[in-house]
Amino acid sequence: MKIDSHQHFWHPARGDYYWMEGEGAKPIRRPIGPDHMRPLLKAAGIDKTVLVQAAPTVVETEYMLGIADATDFVAKVVGWIDFEQKSDLKHLERLAKHPKFSGVRPMIQDLPDPEWMHRKDIQWAYDAITDLDLTFDALGYAHHVEPFQRLFDARPKMRIVIDHCMKPVIREGKFDDWARGMEKIARTTPVFCKVSGLATEAKPGWTVETLKPYARHVIDCFGPERVMWGSDWPVLELNGSYPAWHGAATEIVGASGAAQIFGGTAAKFYRIG
Template structure:
């Protein structure tokens, strides 16, 4: 095991022609094209990132199969976090199918886009969640602060499910610290205190900021995540290519490196690789 290996714990690949990215429209011009491993390769090499975790961007089984096929053909893809209809009778069979692929590492139900903010607390089929636990698969929680109470209820129901909070629970940074700090900050503290000790991704902050963000813009939010999760429960992710809407891979990597530079070497290694490797069983 190479403790110095750097891993991007959250990025995406897609092809709009596949037709199942409901949120991805032509008006999102920087994103509306094919993004694949060859596009990311120079950015990875320039920042010393060896491998990545590719996360679903469409709520379809077909997209999960598409990502797993990409992973078969590219060693830089260390793992795939896919999508399964956790409310369906088909969920257990799909989890069984995907778990036979060694690069399938977890699921993400895209909670932020569901019309019911309490969905996670009462809709998923218990047998599906239990099967995730049996196969030691992870659960990515894509949430805003308004989802925290329901996610806490869900997490307490399944104390052995391994959970990671995507994008630091997406604080509304563009509104400014004074306006946006609460209830996000309290939600982070509550999630970090859960008995199963969920992890959190140091990702997505640039996307949530206003144009022209700087280290200083993101520093209070990164510091709050570090204070509550500690370097032992944070993992860096790029959120590329969504990041292209409000920044660049190299810039965000450099900012995250500076915002964690006060940590000791072991803490930095944990955030930029070791935690992702352990959490996703890479």
């Protein structure tokens, strides 16, 4: 079974995709649903996907679960709750009962305070995620590596996956600090990592060789058993295409570990049967 561990659907008219308001998102500011993705999956031989939140609202999570209920290839949904509202525990407990709900992703990359994740008033959310045996997608930039390291150290029992390799600054050729941080996370924590989103962080016209050092570093540090491939489609369309990224990743991964990276690891982490 081949799995795309990270993709999105949305309908901008719903009104809660605030990040789409700028000119940069204009190429993907349109309704996107399962029928748009199905031919891409078929061409790449992908069987199942993990649908990930793109708006910081509980109602968007419910919208995605509705899509998942009606879509055979959507295996799991990663949603959102408001960590700053402890009353949202009731939503998390309710959502956890849905067979396709996996966990949550706070949009930490968009918050001005890199230490937000350590606020005392949001610790209840990590407790609840752990107690309910849900997943946590860690979304941040390269400068979040160290704060996330401390969070991962403090929460060894929480099921965690890093999104988009923690977004290294590929367009500027920055590597060393990010690489050291990711190596430490891999060595000292049980956290998983998605090889996804790299094309978006590169300059236009990227090649396999542009992305390979970053992807291989993650694979070599975490090992195929803790790495999963994701498309980040349709955000991917801002600087690439599904076939181009899938093809590049296939070449970078090679034969060794491919079964895990393109399916087995995501199946294990997200419990896709």
